[in-house]
Amino acid sequence: MIKSNTLAAPVTASSKTGLAALLLSAVFGFGVIFAVGLAQADALHDAAHDVRHANGFPCH
Amino acid sequence: MFTRLITSALFAGAAAGLIAALLQLVFVQPVLLHAELYESGQLVHFGAAEISAHQDVGGLDPMRDGLSVVFSMLLYSGYALILLPLMSFAEQRGQSLSGKNGLIWGAVGFLVIQFAPGFSLAPEVPGVAAADVGIRQIWWAGTVIAAGIAAGLIAFTRSWIAWVGAAALLLAPHLIGAPEPESFVGPVPPEIAALFAVRALGVGLIGWSLLGAFAAYFWRTSGVTASAPQTSKA
Numbered sequence: 001m002i003k004s005n006t007l008a009a010p011v012t013a014s015s016k017t018g019l020a021a022l023l024l025s026a027v028f029g030f031g032v033i034f035a036v037g038l039a040q041a042d043a044l045h046d047a048a049h050d051v052r053h054a055n056g057f058p059c060h
Numbered sequence: 061m062f063t064r065l066i067t068s069a070l071f072a073g074a075a076a077g078l079i080a081a082l083l084q085l086v087f088v089q090p091v092l093l094h095a096e097l098y099e100s101g102q103l104v105h106f107g108a109a110e111i112s113a114h115q116d117v118g119g120l121d122p123m124r125d126g127l128s129v130v131f132s133m134l135l136y137s138g139y140a141l142i143l144l145p146l147m148s149f150a151e152q153r154g155q156s157l158s159g160k161n162g163l164i165w166g167a168v169g170f171l172v173i174q175f176a177p178g179f180s181l182a183p184e185v186p187g188v189a190a191a192d193v194g195i196r197q198i199w200w201a202g203t204v205i206a207a208g209i210a211a212g213l214i215a216f217t218r219s220w221i222a223w224v225g226a227a228a229l230l231l232a233p234h235l236i237g238a239p240e241p242e243s244f245v246g247p248v249p250p251e252i253a254a255l256f257a258v259r260a261l262g263v264g265l266i267g268w269s270l271l272g273a274f275a276a277y278f279w280r281t282s283g284v285t286a287s288a289p290q291t292s293k294a
Contacts, residue, residue, distance in 0.1 A: 021062040022145035029141030036135040051131040056183040058196035
């Protein structure tokens, strides 16, 4: 019962929603891409080095 | 809605990012490691001795390659967190979201984020001569944003003026020109750099296409499973 309630909520919302949800998701996406691809902190740069090169991000 | 969006995006990103990472490790990483032999000076292009094109670049490095897998999955999740809201927004406005359409969404994502900047700022092999990284990043981001807006205009408008505007947005960054180094001092042979660039783009095209298809798949199936209890209740 509880389960069906929690599952039903997103459905009613998804029929017509969520500019806020869409935007928030995109903001998270930008944050992740920035951290993996662009941030210049040394530790991040070193760990993500090969992925940056392989995915066409300017690296060094 | 939000939970469904995030989980679908993360599933799609993890799956596509994993496949892209495996392709990267097989096809891109050996080229990258080969280039690093020249970057580090261990091999010297046009040095005293002729250098064999076939070098032992070492096998898998669990730590380094493991990090690459993790970061590739993260990166593709980041892509998906932007791609899926756009797909969902288009769906709300009457576009169908089949797996085949997802494939197209993904391929366009590749064109916007990897091919458009790569047209003037080719994927860089380690050791390549390049302008200051900050300026390149600004040019890269501006090019991606311009290409993204252009893609939206081409896909969702029916006006010639908008299409001309899209063409201008696509061309402008390349007519202005990407930041270039003062001189070409890269120690890596051009054969390696060319192979690296085209393999990086090729893996990107596969990864992105799969990302779009997976995003459409997880978005649709999560919608079906989410609505199932509701129908059984009624």
